[in-house]
Amino acid sequence: MLTLKAFPDMSNLYIHEGGCLCGAIRFHTTDKAVAVMVCHCAACKQRTGAAYGLGVYFNDDDIEFTKGSKQLFQFVSDESGRWLRTEFCGRCGTTVSCVVEKRPGMRGVAGGSYDDLNWFTVESHIWTRSARSDMCYPDHAKLYEQGTP
Numbered sequence: 001m002l003t004l005k006a007f008p009d010m011s012n013l014y015i016h017e018g019g020c021l022c023g024a025i026r027f028h029t030t031d032k033a034v035a036v037m038v039c040h041c042a043a044c045k046q047r048t049g050a051a052y053g054l055g056v057y058f059n060d061d062d063i064e065f066t067k068g069s070k071q072l073f074q075f076v077s078d079e080s081g082r083w084l085r086t087e088f089c090g091r092c093g094t095t096v097s098c099v100v101e102k103r104p105g106m107r108g109v110a111g112g113s114y115d116d117l118n119w120f121t122v123e124s125h126i127w128t129r130s131a132r133s134d135m136c137y138p139d140h141a142k143l144y145e146q147g148t149p
């Protein structure tokens with residue numbers, strides 16, 4: 001429920017929905033993302049089947065799964081040595097979110113699973129040393145050869 005304060009926190013008005021390809025899983029996120037980053041590590045390429053992973057990170061309380069149940073797969077990244085847990089639809093295989101050892105209390109939404117892909121701006125690109133050789137970066141993006149410091 002939206003509660004009004006003396007000085008309303010406008011961030012409560014940011015509600016964005018998304019889900020998996022088959023529609024079995026749906027979620028919405030509230031409040032603002034804590035971090036938005038593209039990850040070029042080898043594991044993110046493999047787990048997504050794409051050129052990079054796109055994570056929109058929230059405090060756990062700011063994401064709600066409203067439909068379906070997620071399957072989990074946990075692995076240890078070759079590059080960081082830390083564990084990551086991907087959360088995906090058991091029916092269509094879409095990854096909708098992930099939890100990473102480095103960010104306790106947070107959850108990363110797979111950016112491509114939002115209905116509106118353009119509501120957030122990518123702030124940083126990490127593990128760029130593993131990026132595809134044809135990768136180009138926007139001028140405003142912060143680049144990190146390895147993970148964030």
Ligand SMILES: [Zn+2]
Pocket residue numbers: 020021022023024025089090091092093094
């Ligand atoms: Zn699905």
Ligand SMILES: [Zn+2]
Pocket residue numbers: 039040041042043044045053127
């Ligand atoms: Zn990665």
